[in-house]
Amino acid sequence: MRGPHYAGDTRSTCLQGRRDDETTVFSQLVSNSESAPSLDHASGDPLFPVAHALTRSFMKEQSSSSRASEKPEWLTHIETVLEMLNEGIVITNEDQRILFVNSRFVEMTGIPQRDMLGADASEFYSKQEWEFLAQQIAVVRHQGRHRYEFLLPQKDGGRLPVIISSRILQNSGGEFRIITASDISEQVRIAKELRSANAKLQERQLEIEEDLRLAAQVQTSLAPKSTARGNVTVDSFYHPVHSIGGDFAVVNWHDHDQVSVLMCDVSGHGIGSALVANRIYSETTAHLRAGVCFSDMFGRLNRFLIEDIAGSGMFVTVAAARINARQRRMHFAGAGHPPAMIARGSHSPVLLQSHSMVLGAFPDAEGTSESLEVELEPDDRVVLYTDGITDVFNSSGEILGIEGVREIVREAASLPAEEMKQGILDGVVAWRNGPPTDDASLVLVHVR
Amino acid sequence: MQISARRREKVTIFDLSGDVDFANSRQLRQSVFREIQENRTPQVVVNLSAVGYIDSSGVASLVQALKASRNLGVRFILFGLSTPAREVLRLSRLIKVFEIYETKEQAAAL
Numbered sequence: 001m002r003g004p005h006y007a008g009d010t011r012s013t014c015l016q017g018r019r020d021d022e023t024t025v026f027s028q029l030v031s032n033s034e035s036a037p038s039l040d041h042a043s044g045d046p047l048f049p050v051a052h053a054l055t056r057s058f059m060k061e062q063s064s065s066s067r068a069s070e071k072p073e074w075l076t077h078i079e080t081v082l083e084m085l086n087e088g089i090v091i092t093n094e095d096q097r098i099l100f101v102n103s104r105f106v107e108m109t110g111i112p113q114r115d116m117l118g119a120d121a122s123e124f125y126s127k128q129e130w131e132f133l134a135q136q137i138a139v140v141r142h143q144g145r146h147r148y149e150f151l152l153p154q155k156d157g158g159r160l161p162v163i164i165s166s167r168i169l170q171n172s173g174g175e176f177r178i179i180t181a182s183d184i185s186e187q188v189r190i191a192k193e194l195r196s197a198n199a200k201l202q203e204r205q206l207e208i209e210e211d212l213r214l215a216a217q218v219q220t221s222l223a224p225k226s227t228a229r230g231n232v233t234v235d236s237f238y239h240p241v242h243s244i245g246g247d248f249a250v251v252n253w254h255d256h257d258q259v260s261v262l263m264c265d266v267s268g269h270g271i272g273s274a275l276v277a278n279r280i281y282s283e284t285t286a287h288l289r290a291g292v293c294f295s296d297m298f299g300r301l302n303r304f305l306i307e308d309i310a311g312s313g314m315f316v317t318v319a320a321a322r323i324n325a326r327q328r329r330m331h332f333a334g335a336g337h338p339p340a341m342i343a344r345g346s347h348s349p350v351l352l353q354s355h356s357m358v359l360g361a362f363p364d365a366e367g368t369s370e371s372l373e374v375e376l377e378p379d380d381r382v383v384l385y386t387d388g389i390t391d392v393f394n395s396s397g398e399i400l401g402i403e404g405v406r407e408i409v410r411e412a413a414s415l416p417a418e419e420m421k422q423g424i425l426d427g428v429v430a431w432r433n434g435p436p437t438d439d440a441s442l443v444l445v446h447v448r
Numbered sequence: 449m450q451i452s453a454r455r456r457e458k459v460t461i462f463d464l465s466g467d468v469d470f471a472n473s474r475q476l477r478q479s480v481f482r483e484i485q486e487n488r489t490p491q492v493v494v495n496l497s498a499v500g501y502i503d504s505s506g507v508a509s510l511v512q513a514l515k516a517s518r519n520l521g522v523r524f525i526l527f528g529l530s531t532p533a534r535e536v537l538r539l540s541r542l543i544k545v546f547e548i549y550e551t552k553e554q555a556a557a558l
Contacts, residue, residue, distance in 0.1 A: 267504035268470055313512045336540035357541035361511045391503060
């Protein structure tokens with residue numbers, strides 16, 4: 001609203017004057033006639049032009065004023081009903097003169113009813129606002145109805161957010177615009193709060209993503225690198241389904257011919273699993289370096305998980321192998337983990353099953369583990385992996401499973417050792433329909 | 449995963465169908481926990497015959513339910529293990545931890 005367009009007293013004076021239009025105009029014209037003798041010469045009758053102008057102007061103003069303030073009969077009949085509505089109601093004629101406002105609209109604007117009745121609606125708005133409203137009025141005229149958001153000017157200079165619903169009514173030989181204004185200040189306030197909360201969430205999201213990026217860097221740094229010593233080569237692959245995950249592997253070289261490999265999978269995936277994985281990484285690494293036998297290591301891990309990470313609801317599966325290439329001997333133990341495989345020539349790989357249950361679930365898991373001792377042959381390839389390798393589905397919804405991986409490993413074993421890991425991964429990807437859904441890890445040990 | 453409950457006097461049977469995985473294992477855990485901890489149903493039975501796949505998160509939920517049952521003296525039973533459900537419990541070496549029956553009749557006869 002143009003400040004002066006409704007500035008309380010100013011507007012009141014203007015409207016008050018309107019009710020006295022007839023008298024005012026008459027006085028002005030009389031005054032003008034007395035000071036405009038030149039007009040008299042044109043007609044030859046010094047009084048005629050004045051009287052004529054007076055009559056025309058008076059009639060015009062009389063007509064205009066009458067039209068402006070005259071309520072159609074139908075409106076008179078429904079005023080009481082309109083007063084009872086919870087929405088603000090304004091009715092204007094085709095000249096945008098305000099014929100009716102209900103008390104709710106008065107309450108919404110703070111502008112007295114007497115100041116609005118008979119006024120030109122445009123006088124309550126700034127130029128920019130009225131241009132906008134004029135566009136909406138044009139739409140109403142074109143479509144017969146329209147609905148839009150608007151900031152309703154208030155007497156104190158404030159703005160009340162409203163939904164304007166406008167309709168054109170043809171009646172009593174005239175055109176009327178019926179405007180309903182619904183106060184949406186509460187919704188706007190809530191939306192503003194939501195936008196603010198959303199902005200904070202986005203900011204927090206960026207912080208979390210940055211944290212996760214750093215966490216992923218840390219976790220990736222823990223993944224074993226592909227290495228070769230003496231007659232043993234270790235190849236590894238690690239891919240968390242999110243930025244971080246619950247899989248990890250440890251490769252610990254005791255000397256050129258002896259290496260320990262551990263593959264671990266914390267149930268679930270994501271941040272919780274990654275935190276548990278990182279928490280037990282150092283435990284398992286320490287046990288491996290110290291040469292703790294697998295059954296003892298599983299027992300300690302089980303106790304640690306139950307006592308120190310109690311209530312997390314997570315458990316851990318582990319596969320561990322200690323390989324002595326010089327003696328061609330391997331000790332293996334698993335706890336609830338998918339079977340490790342030994343690929344030998346073109347034969348179907350040997351499966352090494354877990355003999356312990358998952359760790360971290362029950363206290364009695366410890367002490368049930370047994371370590372297998374396996375004779376190795378030249379060119380044997382030992383494969384450890386997590387269920388992210390086996391639990392992939394094709395387009396028919398069929399799971400690859402252990403037997404599927406076993407066949408892929410058998411086929412990949414015909415490849416040169418340095419190509420075998422990629423051969424296995426390619427086989428898994430060829431089976432999988434869509435992106436991976438679980439953390440996936442693979443360690444391949446080639447004993448020459 | 450779809451989960452529905454059938455309640456009798458002292459037994460509640462949860463029928464699971466579809467895949468039980470990371471995305472929905474929480475729902476399974478909450479449903480069973482409510483029955484064990486809030487309703488204190490003496491016997492809770494989970495029907496796994498229509499489960500197509502169950503991942504480690506789903507197994508973890510079953511383990512948690514079993515532990516909560518033991519703590520509160522509730523009998524927790526699995527029956528009708530589908531092949532994938534049986535395989536994952538076998539691999540995790542948890543199959544002997546649970547009380548498992550082949551059919552609903554066997555489970556209900558207890």
